[in-house]
Amino acid sequence: MSANNTPYNLLVILGPTASGKTTFATHLAKTLDGEIISADSRQVYKGMDLGTGKDLEDYTIDGVSIPYHLIDIVDAGYKYNVFEYQADFFKAFEKVQQNNHFPIMCGGTGMYIESVLNKYKLINVPNNDALRIQLKGKTIEELTEILQSFKSLHNQTDLEAVARAIRAIEIETYYQDHPEIELDLPEVNPLIIGVNIDRNARRKKITDRLKKRLDEGMLDEVRQLIDNGIDPQDLIYYGLEYKYLTLHIIGELTFQEMFDKLNVAIHQFAKRQMTWYRGMERKGAIIHWVDAFEPINQRTDRVLKLLGKTL
Structure with a gap:
């Protein structure tokens, strides 16, 4: 049951990396006449595609293009933050509602998700x-x-x-x-769905996906960003793929060292994501978990029932 017995006005699809969140969310968006609002701290950057796993082809389902927001909104090299995300999310949220579509937040950045669900008191803090x-x-x-x-x-x-x-x-x-600061943010009444994937299956998917993205030219993507004038230190700041690939490109790691260290780092990142979601549950968030390998139509039916909707 939703809070205060009022209808849900936001669907949240979260889960660790390589759990298939985006594919599930876009199928739900097609069914619900929805739009996706990304909750990924790195997919906001233009030109950072393979390394952030944008998988934009997933936003076309049976020839239908699913609208999405907060992807490719700032230039690589910029340091986007949770304050900006919260403000940008609520702008997108209101826009989707004005379009008479259903907002679906999809992503794995726990802090971004909680900044919206818990309405963190975030403001543009000046330098001290x-x-x-x-x-x-x-x-x-x-x-x-x-x-x-x-x-x-x-x-x-x-x-x-x-x-x-x-x-x-x-x-x-x-x-x-400044304890007096208050923010006036729109009401959200979310249904939170977590995509759970068995740890061993997740590890295999992460390693296989890393090999695939390297084959598809992820190193060339990072070289292109550097050639376009992005400081290697800015790419290292973004962590994971951009950190280790950049360290290889500037000669600090061999290819095998880069692959091994990055592979371990992504596994550790996925584990931290799950720890964050469990922390959300301990603080009172109700997350309805679905299995990543359950057929999408079955998972979709479960979500529709939770939303109180029928086809």
Whole structure:
């Protein structure tokens, strides 16, 4: 049953990488006369296609093109963030509703999903030069300790980079000093569907998909981005495929080292995604899990019943 007994106005399809989320979501969109709103932190970038798994061919079902949003919206090299995503999501959400279509959020970036479902209090926090001077020279361990001292983190970053850790502290400090900030965001009443895939099957799919994308020219895609003027350090910032392929291209890893390290990193990423979703459930989110290998028509029927819709 939906919250307050009101109809669902958003369908969320989440799951780990290689679980087949997009194919499932687009089939649901065709059935529900819906539009997809991506919740993927890297598919926003233009020219980053194979490495982010856009699979845009999945958005055509039986000759019908499924409209999508928040894919290819900023240039590679830019550092898009969760604040911008939340604002862009709600613009797309209202647009889909104005089109009299059903909004379907699809993606695996847990923070982006929760920024919408939990209406995180996100604002464009200005730079704090005095704080940056104070933090300059501190190690990543020291910065992490400072960040963990805040009672409630709005920006749970992976803290791989000193710059990201300093920015996270800057944001938390601002929120602490401005408790009065309120945001007026549209109401969402989501039905959340998780696509679950057996761990061994997921591992095989991830490795097979990595080989396939390399065969399809993923290295050339990264070389093209660098040739177009994107700083290799900006590509490394994006992590996973772009980090390891760039390290190979600039000569820091052999091809085999790149493949092995990247393959392990993607497996670890998928595990972290599942940990994030379990965390959402512990905090009260109701996720209805479906099996990735169950026929799509059967999964679709289950979702329609949960939505209270019939064909």
